[in-house]
Amino acid sequence: MADSVFSLNNLTSLARALSQPTLDLIDSNEISPPRNAQLHPTRRRKLSSCSSFDNIEPATSPGAAEARVLVINTGGTIGMTLHDNVLAPKPNAFVKGLRKLPILHDELYAQQTCLYRYYGENSLVLPASKDSKRIVYTIMEYSPLLDSSNMTTDDWGRIGKDIEKNYESYDGFVILHGTDTMAYTASALSFMCEHLGKPIILTGSQVPIYELRNDGRDNLLGALLIAGQFVIPEVGLYFYNKLYRGNRVTKVDTGSFNAFASPNLAPLASAEVDIIINWDTVWRANTTAKFQVSTELNRNVGLLRLFPGITAATVRAFLQPPMQGVVLETYGSGNAPDNRKDLLDELRKATDSGVIIINCTQCLRGTVSTSYATGKVLIDAGLIAGGDMTPEAALSKLSYVLAKKNLDLEAKKKMMSQNLRGEMRADFAGAKLCLSDSRFIQVIAKSLSISCKEELEAIRDALTPPLACAAAKIGDIEAFEALKEMGSNLSLGDYDGRTPLHVACCEGNLKTVQYLLSHGATVYAKDRYGATPLCNAVHFRHKEVVRLLRKTGAHFSRDELDEAGVELCSLAASGDLEGLEIWSIAGADLTKPGYDGQNAIQVNGIEFTAPPSGL
Template sequence: MTDKNYSDDSADSDPECFNNNATWNGNNLLTQSRQKIPTRRVSLSNLHNRMNQTKIDPFFEPKVLRKNNSITKTESIGSLAKESKVLVIYTGGTIGMVKNANGVYEPCPGALGKSLKAYPQLHDQSYFRKYFGLPESDELLVLPDTGEKTRVVYTVFEYDPLLDSSNMTIDDWVLIAQNIKREYHRFNGFVILHGTDTMAYTASALSFMLENLGKTVVITGSQIPLFEARSDGKENLLNSLIIAGNYCIPEVTILFNNKLFRGNRTSKISASNLDAFDSPNMSPLVNIGIKINVDWNNVYRVSTIAKVNVHSKLNRNVTLLRIFPSITVETIRAFLQSPIQGVVLQTYGSGNAPSNRKDILNEFREATKRGVIIVNITQCANGKVDAAYETGNALIEAGVIPGSDMTPEACLAKLSYILSKDEWSIETKREMVRTNLRGEMTVIREQKVEDLSLVQAIANTLKVSTSDEIDKLRSALYPAIVCAISARGDINSLVQLKKSGIDLCASDYDMRTPLHIAVNHDKLDVVKYLLSEGANVHAKDKNGETPLHLAIKNNNYEIVNILIETGALLDMPKNRIGDYVTNAAANGKIRLVKTLNLAGATLEEKDSFGRQCIHAASEKNQPEIVDYLVNVVKVNRNRKDPYERTPRDIAKYFRHKEVLEILDACDENQASLKER
């Protein structure tokens, strides 16, 4: 088979498993009359060249992400306030498998994405036809109305070849993380479809690799393929899309059986039950019942002002060592030998190991001196390492680091991540192991103070007494209080509210967060404080506006700059950006033009009438803006407007001498450069 040239916008032909012999029966089951589902083969050398990767694991099988350009077609359609865009990345796993003629489940390239339109709970055909006007064959999908704030518009990208999660490698984690980063500006949230066997490992690894994450990443799958009548995949996928599209939970999470868990606190607990995953030392972030209940106080938020980044290097030289009675010192020594640099040590109970085994303790001590990092976690499913016992304290004296209540999957991933940080000293790496980096371990929080007297007074006045009623009152009043204080710029009061356990990121009745309010009132210091406390720059109000949109409207260059530093994106249709920049250029607002450029606008976007800002600036005699566009931004000054006029044609027609001089000088400079 010849190599296939995959491109971001290419639409692949139907996979072979969707041939003329593939049919749907009344129960939406895909039946196959052929004897074997063919597997697509691609050239390894071609994939190596495209991905430009250096393998970490020699058993990694190179693959590419098969994409479509459906989402780009929606950029000028619909309202940002009404729709949220989610990318589904299918890596492989049970959820997308089909039965072959022998009754065995096998992966079928392209089958999952093609089939989703057949499920009314996963695709609203009438909405699709009404608002998008795309061909029925288009790979864009939209969820039906679920009672949430926005409609979720989504599409499926798929790896080729598909991967059985038992064959997952570090390189696959790197690939997934890089693909998320590559599509980060285009989508509001991400859903990763994954096999269940190594799902917890992948979630843990991605949680560390995706640094400064500001959007929701949900990993899910199923125990029964989506094509089967009893599949848990439909509900898992539906709930994942709702969460990723409507709830700003900036973590890598796992969704299974109506619960959303923090990914690095989760383990697979059952090979056959639908309730296959659990987070033994932390309650779920979200419980999905008749209503979707989010535990916002437990959502992990980044406290650094920085853009999302992928740390694409992990250290393979880590291992897992489980203590058992009469374990030999030779076994211990073998686990600690080079090239091993990190060991997850699973001990009894609260972190205990035999204190009378001086030989074992000495091996740990010597390994620590050589720079091997050993982390102690419990063998028990629930609980944490505690140094209160003599046997546990003996390990600490030997240089072993207590790992609190980390899962084995999280601890391995954390060690792999930390050990790959070549710029850190061994002392820094040991300190980072003790530090809660992504919510992977329980830390003691500051004692929560009593409710605000105002809330209690209102509760008494309204005769509210039950805990449920008071909780509802809190959820209604606290966001309004925080927003009002943010508008005043009172940082000291915000600090006190934070100490009281109040969520500084909660939105009010208009879906405005305190960050929206602080930006709108030009409170730079409050903006900085809220960002340092994990305020999300991607949150949208009921009008679909992010804090960045408000900062641009206010022409506040300083606030735009700090929002961009934190990863804010100019998330709006190109023609709307074009309207902003052409209007600013026409009215001589040079600072706003520069602000928009800083925010990510190329300044070559077309407005609703097909003009670019250089056309508007040339027509309205704005020489300063024209000079900035052609000499700083280097826009194409020969582009024609809908009337076939270049900027120079426009300036000449309106006799704008200064604008003409700038454009002519630019032409002369270019001509002299060519002569050289």
């Protein structure tokens, strides 16, 4: 033990250093349960302090039975009431209103489990799902609440920052927002949220939730169920039983509950009898970097819609400094008059002087191309093809890209033509193998006399988890490649919810973990027992794997953290410094008390030594 690189003295320093950022995070915008760990080491144990504990059915598997969602209420019709015959947001009424709606809140469970004391006054809980799971959600209400027509880029930044601050405390996020500019906010957040690993779902309604017939209840319920149950690492928009990719939507109807369309991309999920997730479509960050929110946005951007007879003077005025980026909404497949030299000259002058102009179509569906002479002239004038991007996505992408201080103009232009968050279709002509190309699947299909696409996909999905977990066990990257070729999703869990990443983390094969993380595996997957890949890597003491997972944004779940004090004390009691070191690398707070109120550092008479100054 003497030659251990990790002594108890630096453990105490580390503990201090580790606890510091946690404290710094607490401000009025962060909603989290009380951090006084001495009160209740686990939520389950906490239940025993409730007077009505005898009536509660204990959770079958603590940690897996409750999911937490943060709801950020920015305003919108969903929470509006009539004043002087016009609809306007009503502050401080939403939580009270929801408490009276049994489909959105189970007051009995809340009372029995001391929900408010543990999660805060603005918390609510959905009734139990079919598999006895609960979604506990906490509402953060903005002041003032806004009609979304009043939203600005500063409001997008505020939402982004609040998600970032609370990222580790919740499984998913729901943003309540007015429908008028929801497509813009959803697009902007999709770019601002870099290396996203958890669901962020915007929703709202066409009719206030307080009215007899309204769409707010269903929309909120659906968004909560998806955000709390599925690790969809995207900014989505949930409306009228469909989850869409946020940067693919546009508002198409003012008078229907079916207010949004995603003309160029099928929904990510449909809530019918069951909620069906279209996992093949789900976009994944495929990076090992940690989640962060980039709130720097450039406001010198604009949308200009071509119309027959538009004058060169109008175009010139629009493109004057300080304008730096413009989405030009063109005709059909990206066309403009090729007999209007005056117009084309204005566009050319602007691009020559460094204005980035993106060519997007005015049509609801389809992509820009260069099939016509009237389209080619715009390429010649220095415009960048916007593919099948919506104007909302193109505008917010410009705002995000132009704010990148470390990129020169060429790099920004390149970034604009790349697919960053699934906002445009990348041209992979011929690169994607279809399911029936896979020899393996074909052999199985033949032996089972199966030929239709749906049946083939069902076989693939049934076989993927055990095959991918087996490949993870032995670190067989080629097997992963073969599975991916079939269109398999390497994040799918087996019967116990164990994903290939869980297995690779148990095995400690760094290369395999790296591969899975860069091919869409999520660090937030929880198996049937509530265990995360990080918890598995800690358990099997794979230090480098733990480091990589942390770099990617992994953190202990709330229940794992609650249990940590006891585990840490037992490691300290047996003088297991290596074990303690791994826990601290994984983000555990070494000052977390165990059963008797003592923490790891105090256990067995070990003195808590003050850390060297400066830490």
